[in-house]
Amino acid sequence: MMWINIKRIARSGFYGFWRNGFVSLxxxxxxxxxxxxxxxxxxxxxxxxxxxxxIKSKVDINVYFVKDASEDDIxxxxxxxxxxxxxxxxxxxxxxxxALANFRTLHQNDQFTLQALDELGNNPLGATLNIKAKDPSxxxxxxxxxxxxxxxxxxxxxxxxxxxxxxxxxxxxxxxIIDSADNLGLILTIFLIIVSILITFNTIxxxxxxxxxxxSVMKLxxxxxxxxxxxxxxxxxxxxxxxxxxxxxxxxxxxxxLGKTTANFFVGLNVFSYYISNFGQIFLIIVFSGIAIGSIxxxxxxxxxxxx
Amino acid sequence: MIHFDxxxxxxxxxxxxxxxVTFSIAPKEFVSVVGHSGAGKTTLVKxxxxxxxxxxxxxxxxxxxxxxxxxxxxxxxxRKIGVVFQDFRLLLHKNVYENxxxxxxxxxxxxxxxxxxxxxxLDLVDLGKKIWNFPGELSGGEKxxxxxxxxxxxxxxxxxxxxxxxxxxxxxxxDIVQILKKINDLGTTVILTxxxxxxxxxxxxxxxxxxxxxxxxxxxxxxxxx
Numbered sequence: 140m141m142w143i144n145i146k147r148i149a150r151s152g153f154y155g156f157w158r159n160g161f162v163s164l165x166x167x168x169x170x171x172x173x174x175x176x177x178x179x180x181x182x183x184x185x186x187x188x189x190x191x192x193x194i195k196s197k198v199d200i201n202v203y204f205v206k207d208a209s210e211d212d213i214x215x216x217x218x219x220x221x222x223x224x225x226x227x228x229x230x231x232x233x234x235x236x237x238a239l240a241n242f243r244t245l246h247q248n249d250q251f252t253l254q255a256l257d258e259l260g261n262n263p264l265g266a267t268l269n270i271k272a273k274d275p276s277x278x279x280x281x282x283x284x285x286x287x288x289x290x291x292x293x294x295x296x297x298x299x300x301x302x303x304x305x306x307x308x309x310x311x312x313x314x315x316i317i318d319s320a321d322n323l324g325l326i327l328t329i330f331l332i333i334v335s336i337l338i339t340f341n342t343i344x345x346x347x348x349x350x351x352x353x354x355s356v357m358k359l360x361x362x363x364x365x366x367x368x369x370x371x372x373x374x375x376x377x378x379x380x381x382x383x384x385x386x387x388x389x390x391x392x393x394x395x396x397l398g399k400t401t402a403n404f405f406v407g408l409n410v411f412s413y414y415i416s417n418f419g420q421i422f423l424i425i426v427f428s429g430i431a432i433g434s435i436x437x438x439x440x441x442x443x444x445x446x447x
Numbered sequence: 448m449i450h451f452d453x454x455x456x457x458x459x460x461x462x463x464x465x466x467x468v469t470f471s472i473a474p475k476e477f478v479s480v481v482g483h484s485g486a487g488k489t490t491l492v493k494x495x496x497x498x499x500x501x502x503x504x505x506x507x508x509x510x511x512x513x514x515x516x517x518x519x520x521x522x523x524x525x526r527k528i529g530v531v532f533q534d535f536r537l538l539l540h541k542n543v544y545e546n547x548x549x550x551x552x553x554x555x556x557x558x559x560x561x562x563x564x565x566x567x568x569l570d571l572v573d574l575g576k577k578i579w580n581f582p583g584e585l586s587g588g589e590k591x592x593x594x595x596x597x598x599x600x601x602x603x604x605x606x607x608x609x610x611x612x613x614x615x616x617x618x619x620x621x622d623i624v625q626i627l628k629k630i631n632d633l634g635t636t637v638i639l640t641x642x643x644x645x646x647x648x649x650x651x652x653x654x655x656x657x658x659x660x661x662x663x664x665x666x667x668x669x670x671x672x673x
Contacts, residue, residue: 355536
């Protein structure tokens, strides 16, 4: 009997969906907007994360060693640094010779500087270590560590300069901006999702409000709550599924059109490439959201009229 | 079969819909309930269908107090009572067949039973040719016949008809009353609420007369006296 009831509920849900053509179409259009917002949030999140990662990767600090520091001491220091939980390995070692070569390459068109360097007769540059933190907020603690290790055990100087203190304000400001962007993004996401779901819920509630008399008649002929609710649940799920498919189809030309723009504006993330490469995941999220919002909204909206 | 025992209904705004109503209805009886608008007829029907609870008193159906039933038992109870309304209350997006089949599905009947019984009951109300029409394609009289067919398809013990001729012309009114009489002759208890004097006088059955929420007359010989 249960299987027969499921079959009848599904059939009734499909008929209800088809025969209420205009109402179904309106509900689907509203749900497309909702799912479009959810999809846009996925893309915005990816763009935000990608941009933040790019910005974070640009932040680093350099440790300048004294000229007479031995390579062994520096490499041992490097190994210790990489063991710190805040440090994102690898720490890049630039020897004094490499630093000089880099300097010469950087100033290859500046004859005056190169001539001054030649007149010195020796390499004025020391070795450096380039350090990236796992999170920009961790540079302060790395700098504190470096500050405590400026001399070797024999008392000789090892570190000449750490550029964190020159860039501290910029790093702190960037950290605050990243944290704010994360928090704002989260608040905005939650807000938009709640608003979209409420709009869909109210649309479906209106659809079911129009059927309130039918629901009361169903109750009076002795239909159980589950048997009355079932077809509305199925129709709600159908609204969600079809809306999800329409939304996914719409995203193809939209992301294709926006792809180059986002790649140029947002440091390399092309939303079209992102959509194609993550299609399976996005498909599941949108379809699941659609079916869940549609069916749960229907379920809740019918409940009110079952108290006969 | 049905017994109202000192039933009263007072709404939160203190208006009295029913006051100390007591009567009994025997199996296979045809009882009309008459009275002006606001006399309490519809409230009485709603109480019988367990749509509303009495403020005081009890309503028994086959010795069971219907307002003490659980939700599931109320569904079972409602399947024993067919109901017809003045405004038909058909399921607008279901055709005639599906409207009647729905009541059978709700009662847990099989597809084979539904396929056999729906055409049969439609023949009984003389509407076999409109089986695939939707309510919007039917006249008022035809809609009421569908409603009656839906109400009796599960062979209920009682058929409650709440002003079933209120929206019908005299010819359709006569037809509907004849169908109700036929259903009663087949053994179903019928409770008819109406304020149509002609209907009552033509029936010649028991009449309960209501006024201001009270039963003021209980006539065995079918007189419409208000």
